[in-house]
Amino acid sequence: MLATAVVAAVTTPAILLSVTPALADAKQSAASQAQQRGEQDKPSIEELEKAAEKAQKAYDDAVAADKAARAVLETALSDDAPLSVAAKAAKKEAADAATAKENADKALADAKAALAALPETATAEEKAAAEKAVTDAETAAVSAEGAKATADEKAATAGRARDDARVAAVREYSKVQNAAKAALKVKEAADKALADAKDEETEPEEPSCVFESKLSTVVTGLPSKIVAGSTTDFSLRVSNGTDRTLDEVSPRVYFHATDKGGYNVIDDAFHLQWSTTASPTWKNVDKGSNAGSISPLKAGAHADVKLRLKVDAKAPAGYGLAFVAGNYVNDDESCGGNLSTEYAFELLAAGSAVPDDVDDAEPGKTTPQTPDNKPQGGTSTTPVNSDNADNTADTGALASTGSPSALPQFATAAGAAMALGAVAVFVSRRRKAGSAS
Incomplete structure (x- = not known):
């Protein structure tokens, strides 16, 4: 009977029994469908929506189960729970039985003391009455002792039943809690998969920028010999030879050099600034940045950008190249640019x-050479994008040039990466920023 009462007190509501199957079903929908179709066959939006719906339902069921299990737990831990009430009553009975035994023991001791205190002059009737009192007290004491033992056992059994019910309820609640947490993770994963798929479906294609040979970038005034520690002013003319206005043109200039051995890259020794008539204050050209901006540049027009190069005095003697290119981005997000032109120079030691x-x-x-060092021939027009220039800093192979300088393969094979790729990334970022505003 007691075991039945314990089971009845901690039986989990029926809704709890549905949590695990529902969770497993949601996981099957969210995670296993791809394996059934094959790794390369991505699920459709509709399939992901169904998986998200199943995951949501499993989570809702798990939350309901959690609530029900918590109610069971609170009931089991309550002093008003049937087993708690029974344990409390049994404990009181045991306490009353203990008091009754103490009283019976005292009564027996008093009866014995009264018998022993009878005087020699006591009558036979008095002696008989005292002896009977002792016998009755002994019987009562034995009965009280048995009642106490029974009450103690009953109290211990009731206490264990209450405690077992509480432990069982805590364990059940812990299981349901874990199921709810697992269901939440499945739901979040399903929601994310659906959101990612929708983002991929609606995300605009990356712009495809075009090569524009009629956009020219020409440097004047850059000496073929530069001394470390010096400051050199020169200029860059950007000309729009197309038949249309280019809304925003961005010149790009990057300096790359090595020591005479060709293995020690010293790009960090070069510091470039720019200014224009419209913006006369000198501004730094950081790595990956444009040397100013021309907005707009009309068809057939040109614009000049003043450039100032400062070289650290500690830079060793060596050889270098200035990469010069131009990008454009129009308001309709069409974009393009020319390929870079290389200007070779010799770097002299400070004080030369x-x-x-x-x-x-x-x-x-x-x-020009390909990355596998096979000569290509012709005039080098290396794409430039100083975002990735430092990725080639370890390149040490040398290539011959038209000047007496020995220039690294960096200058002829990859330069500083693709100018058109840089402007495409810029257009993509501008598009995303515009859609977020």
Whole structure:
């Protein structure tokens, strides 16, 4: 009977029994469908929506089960629970039985003391009455002792039943809690998969920028010999040879150099600034940044950007290239640019004397090479994007050029990466920023 009462007190409501199957079903819908179809066959939006609905239902059921299990737990822990009431009553009975035994023991002791205190002059009737009192007290004491033992056992049994019910309720609630947490994780994963799929479906395609040979970028005034520790001013002319206005044109200039051995890259020794008539204050050209912006540049027009190069005095003697290119982005998000032109120069150690008639650096005629070092021939027009220039810092192979300088393969093979790729990324970021506003 007692075991039946314990089971009845902690039996989990029927809703709890549905949590695990529902959770498993949601996991099957959310995670296993891809395996059934094959790894490369992505689920459709409709399938992901159904999986999310199942996961949501499993989670809702788990939350309801959690609430029901908590109610069971609170009932089991309550002093008003049937087993708690029974344990309390049994404990009181045991306490009353203990008191009754104490009284019976005292009564027996008093009866014995009264018998022993009878005087020699006591009558036979008095002796008989005292002896009977002792016998009755002994019988009562034995009965009280048995009643106490029975009450103690009953109280212990009732207490264990109450405690077992409480432990069982705590365990059941813990299981349901874990099921709810697992259901939440499945739901969140299903929701994320659906959201990601919708984002992929609605995300605009990345812009495809085009090569524009009629956008020219020409450097003037950059000497072919530069001394470390010096400051050199030169200019860049950007010309729009197309038949349309380019809404925003961004010149890009990047300096790359090595020591004479060709293995020690010293790009960080070069610091470039720009200014224009419209923006006369000198501004730094950080790695990956444009050398100003021309907005707009009309068809057939040109614009000049002033450039100032500062070279650290600690830079060793060596050889370098200036990569020059131009990108454009229109208001309709069409974009493009030219490929970079390379201007070779010699870097002299700090304190070196430079002749007054030193020639300006001219667009170099190098021998372009593919990444596997196979010569291609022709004039080098290396794509430029200083975002990725430092990725080639460890390149040490040398390539011959039209000048006496030995320039790294960096200059002829990959340069500083793709200008059109840089402007495409810019357009993509601008598009996303516009959609978020």
